[in-house]
Amino acid sequence: MTTATxxxxxxLLLLIVGFTFSYIKSVPATSAIIYLSVGFIVGPMGFELFHFNPFQESALLExxxxxAVLISLYCAGVKMPAPVSMKRWRTPLQLATFSMVLTVGLVTLFGYYGLALPLGAAVLLGAVVAPTDPVLATEVQVRHADDPDELRFSLTCEAGMNDGSAFPFVMLGLGLLGLHDLGDAGWRWLAVDVFWASGTGIGIGILAGSGVGWLVTKIRTSYANTAFLESFLGLGLIAFAYGISLLVNAWGFLAVFCAAVALRHTELKLAGLMQGYSTAVEARREGEPQAHVHVSESSLxxxxxxxxxxxxxxxLLLGGSIFWDSWSWRAVGFAAFLFFIARPISVHLGVLGSRAPKxxxxxxxWFGVRGIGSLYYLMYAIQHGLPEEIALELxxxxxxxxxxxxxxxxxxxxxxIKRYWRSRKPRI
Structure with a gap:
C-alpha cells in the first residue's frame, strides 16, 4: 500500500467511527472488532493489499x-476514585499480583510441556499474555471516578497495575534465554527487577503526580487568572514520570499509572473535594472559592x-499481520487454555480472601482482555535479542x-455486562 492509500x-475508518459512534455503542460488539475486520479484509486474509511483519518492524511496533499503553494507563489512572483505600483496592491488587503470577506459572507449564518451548521462552510467553489490557478493554473500564461498579473498577485497576508488574517476568524469561543478567541464583533479578524497579516506579509516579497536582493548585489559588494547557500538562506528566523511570531502571508503566492516580488524588484533596467527580462539579456550579480539579479532568x-x-x-496492523494458516490448532488451543483455564483459575485463586462475590x-x-500490552512486551523482547525462531513462534x-x-x-x-447490571437491580 502506498502512503496515499x-x-x-x-x-475512512476515522470518518466511519465518527459518524457511527452512537450506533456502535448500541450494537452488541466493540469498535475493535470493526478495526480488526478491516485489517483482515485488506491484509493477507483478504485482498492482500498489505502485510505488516511484526518481526521485521519490531522497533516501530514497540x-x-x-x-499507546502509556496514554491508556494515564486515562485509567485519572479515573480511579479517591481517596485510595486498601478496602476498595484489595481485589485489584490481588488480581495484579497473585493472579498474574499464577497466570504466568500456568502458561509456563503449558508452554514448556504442551508446546515444547524452551523454559525461558515459556516464561516469556506467560509474561507476554498474562497482563490484561487497558487499551482494548474499554467496555469493562470505569466510566469516571464516581462509577460505582466494582467489577469495572477492579478490571480497570488490574489492567493499570499489571502492565508494570509483568515486567519482572519478561526479564526472567529473557534471563533464562541468556539475554539478561539474573545474577547468582537469581538474586539480581529479585533485587533489581522485582523490588527496586517496581518500588521505585511506584514512588516516582506518586511523587510526580502529587507534585504536578500541588503545583497547579498552588498557582491557581495564588494567581486566579492563570491559564494552563491541561492536555499538555497531562502528556508532560506521562513523559516525565516515564523518562525518570527509564533513567533509574524502574518500571515506567507503573510510574505513569501511579502518577495519574496521585494527580487526581492530590487535586481532590487540596480542593477539599475528596468525595469524587460529581462533588467537584457541583462545587464549581455553586461558585465555591476553592481550587479546582482541572488537569485530571481536562486532560482525560x-x-x-x-x-x-x-x-x-x-x-488494523494486527489484522494485517495474520494469515489464514496462522489459525493453527496449536495457537487456537493455546488461546482456549488461556481464556478458559488459566485466567479463571488464576482469578479465583488470586482473589481468595477478598470480598468479591462469586x-x-x-x-x-472471563474478561481478561489481551491486547496492546502483550504486543509491546513481545516487541520489547525481540528488540533485546530474542532468537528469530523463538520470536516467530511467540x-x-x-x-x-x-x-x-x-x-x-x-x-x-x-x-x-448488561445482564450483570440487570441482575443487580432490586426486584419489586
Missing part, C-alpha cells in the same frame, strides 16, 4: 505500542481521543491470542 484507509478527554486513535492503527469473580475470570501465538480476545470478549462483553 494508507491515509485514505485511516481517514514504539507505537509503548505510546484529550488523551482518550489519542487512545482511540492508537487503538484504530494498532488493531458472580463478580466469574466475570473477572509472534504466531500472541497474535492469535489477541485477535481471538478481541473477537470473543468483544462479542460477549456488552450483553454480559
Amino acid at each position: 494508507w491515509f485514505i484507509l485511516i481517514g 514504539l507505537l505500542t509503548e505510546i 478527554a484529550f488523551n482518550e481521543h489519542l487512545e482511540r486513535l492508537a487503538e484504530i492503527v494498532l488493531v 458472580r463478580m469473580r466469574n466475570l473477572m475470570g 509472534i504466531h501465538l500472541t497474535l492469535v491470542v489477541i485477535a481471538l480476545s478481541i473477537l470473543v470478549h468483544g462479542i460477549s462483553v456488552k450483553p454480559t
Whole structure:
C-alpha cells in the first residue's frame, strides 16, 4: 500500500467511527472488532493489499505500542476514585499480583510441556499474555471516578497495575534465554527487577503526580487568572514520570499509572473535594472559592481521543499481520487454555480472601482482555535479542491470542455486562 492509500484507509475508518459512534455503542460488539475486520479484509486474509511483519518492524511496533499503553494507563489512572483505600483496592491488587503470577506459572507449564518451548521462552510467553489490557478493554473500564461498579473498577485497576508488574517476568524469561543478567541464583533479578524497579516506579509516579497536582493548585489559588494547557500538562506528566523511570531502571508503566492516580488524588484533596467527580462539579456550579480539579479532568478527554486513535492503527496492523494458516490448532488451543483455564483459575485463586462475590469473580475470570500490552512486551523482547525462531513462534501465538480476545470478549462483553447490571437491580 502506498502512503496515499494508507491515509485514505485511516481517514475512512476515522470518518466511519465518527459518524457511527452512537450506533456502535448500541450494537452488541466493540469498535475493535470493526478495526480488526478491516485489517483482515485488506491484509493477507483478504485482498492482500498489505502485510505488516511484526518481526521485521519490531522497533516501530514497540514504539507505537509503548505510546499507546502509556496514554491508556494515564486515562485509567485519572479515573480511579479517591481517596485510595486498601478496602476498595484489595481485589485489584490481588488480581495484579497473585493472579498474574499464577497466570504466568500456568502458561509456563503449558508452554514448556504442551508446546515444547524452551523454559525461558515459556516464561516469556506467560509474561507476554498474562497482563490484561487497558487499551482494548474499554467496555469493562470505569466510566469516571464516581462509577460505582466494582467489577469495572477492579478490571480497570488490574489492567493499570499489571502492565508494570509483568515486567519482572519478561526479564526472567529473557534471563533464562541468556539475554539478561539474573545474577547468582537469581538474586539480581529479585533485587533489581522485582523490588527496586517496581518500588521505585511506584514512588516516582506518586511523587510526580502529587507534585504536578500541588503545583497547579498552588498557582491557581495564588494567581486566579492563570491559564494552563491541561492536555499538555497531562502528556508532560506521562513523559516525565516515564523518562525518570527509564533513567533509574524502574518500571515506567507503573510510574505513569501511579502518577495519574496521585494527580487526581492530590487535586481532590487540596480542593477539599475528596468525595469524587460529581462533588467537584457541583462545587464549581455553586461558585465555591476553592481550587479546582482541572488537569485530571481536562486532560482525560484529550488523551482518550489519542487512545482511540492508537487503538484504530494498532488493531488494523494486527489484522494485517495474520494469515489464514496462522489459525493453527496449536495457537487456537493455546488461546482456549488461556481464556478458559488459566485466567479463571488464576482469578479465583488470586482473589481468595477478598470480598468479591462469586458472580463478580466469574466475570473477572472471563474478561481478561489481551491486547496492546502483550504486543509491546513481545516487541520489547525481540528488540533485546530474542532468537528469530523463538520470536516467530511467540509472534504466531500472541497474535492469535489477541485477535481471538478481541473477537470473543468483544462479542460477549456488552450483553454480559448488561445482564450483570440487570441482575443487580432490586426486584419489586
